[in-house]
Amino acid sequence: ALVNALRSALATGTQLELFYQSQHRIDNGELVGFEALLRWRHPELGMVSPADFIPLAERHGLMVSLGRWVIEQAVGQLASWRRAGMPAVPVWVNISALQLIQGDLEAQLAACLTEFKVAPRLLGLELTESVLLDERAGDIYPRLAVLQERGHQIAIDDFGTGYSSLSYLKRLPVDKLKLDRAFVRSLPEDQADASIVAAVLAMAEGLGLEVVAEGVEEKAQLEYLASHGCPIVQGFMFSRPLPATEVEAAWLAPP
Numbered sequence: 702a703l704v705n706a707l708r709s710a711l712a713t714g715t716q717l718e719l720f721y722q723s724q725h726r727i728d729n730g731e732l733v734g735f736e737a738l739l740r741w742r743h744p745e746l747g748m749v750s751p752a753d754f755i756p757l758a759e760r761h762g763l764m765v766s767l768g769r770w771v772i773e774q775a776v777g778q779l780a781s782w783r784r785a786g787m788p789a790v791p792v793w794v795n796i797s798a799l800q801l802i803q804g805d806l807e808a809q810l811a812a813c814l815t816e817f818k819v820a821p822r823l824l825g826l827e828l829t830e831s832v833l834l835d836e837r838a839g840d841i842y843p844r845l846a847v848l849q850e851r852g853h854q855i856a857i858d859d860f861g862t863g864y865s866s867l868s869y870l871k872r873l874p875v876d877k878l879k880l881d882r883a884f885v886r887s888l889p890e891d892q893a894d895a896s897i898v899a900a901v902l903a904m905a906e907g908l909g910l911e912v913v914a915e916g917v918e919e920k921a922q923l924e925y926l927a928s929h930g931c932p933i934v935q936g937f938m939f940s941r942p943l944p945a946t947e948v949e950a951a952w953l954a955p956p
């Protein structure tokens with residue numbers, strides 16, 4: 702069964718890989734970060750999407766180990782990029798609810814960052830609205846506050862697709878909102894999406910949250926976002942998620 706293959710992929714690590722997708726300032730294109738996206742190269746099935754194997758890992762008790770693998774890999778990459786002279790921008794990892802519920806996420810992060818001597822500022826944490834609202838994680842507020850105090854940046858992922866109330870958002874210790882690509886896809890033509898995006902950008906500015914628009918593929922989308930004050934963008938228009946070696950080829954300044 703697929704879950705056994707995943708279990709052994711996790712044990713060896715050889716079929717798993719993090720890809721990295723760049724994030725840019727909208728006004729000058731400056732590189733400001735990378736999102737780490739997990740990939741599984743299955744020997745027979747080829748590339749299996751995380752959208753398929755993460756739910757499997759969650760159902761079979763593998764998510765905490767898988768999440769730990771992702772954190773270690775990303776932090777190890779940050780250390781190796783620092784040695785290589787890559788731009789010192791944050792890498793953002795996606796955190797699953799089970800990592801907050803079952804795993805000792807805070808201790809894991811601290812141990813890993815200490816081991817690789819990487820500053821917490823360089824490891825951003827992306828949590829979806831459903832993760833933030835999952836009651837099994839207990840009161841998420843003080844936990845996020847601790848992570849933020851240590852220096853981590855925290856982003857709400859897939860923003861707009863969940864149910865977080867605005868009053869909840871107001872008191873939550875987070876730094877960024879990642880505007881889900883569903884709202885970006887049909888910009889600027891779709892009136893409803895255009896209104897939602899403009900409203901989210903205005904609200905985020907008022908709350909002091911920086912917005913990252915996801916899934917930017919076209920110039921017209923970029924122009925709409927820029928004219929409504931969106932500071933940061935991520936999407937195929939700039940780069941697809943790439944293996945670390947290709948990221949280095951693109952961003953490592955020649956000696």
Ligand code: G
Pocket residue numbers: 737738739750751752755771794795796797942
């Ligand atoms: O990269 P791609 O579009 O295939 O990602 C599909 C989904 O899998 C996205 O929702 C993304 O957030 C999620 N995902 C990718 N990598 C990770 C990871 O390392 N951990 C978790 N929990 N989710 C991930």
Ligand code: G
Pocket residue numbers: 722738795858859882915916917918935936937938942
């Ligand atoms: O849920 P999350 O936002 O973490 O998922 C990110 C996913 O979005 C990744 O799997 C990535 O491959 C995908 N993605 C990133 N940029 C684009 C884009 O410009 N267009 C589309 N269609 N997908 C994108």
Ligand code: MN
Pocket residue numbers: 736795827858859
């Ligand atoms: Mn994400």
Ligand code: NA
Pocket residue numbers: 858859860879880881882915
């Ligand atoms: Na997202």
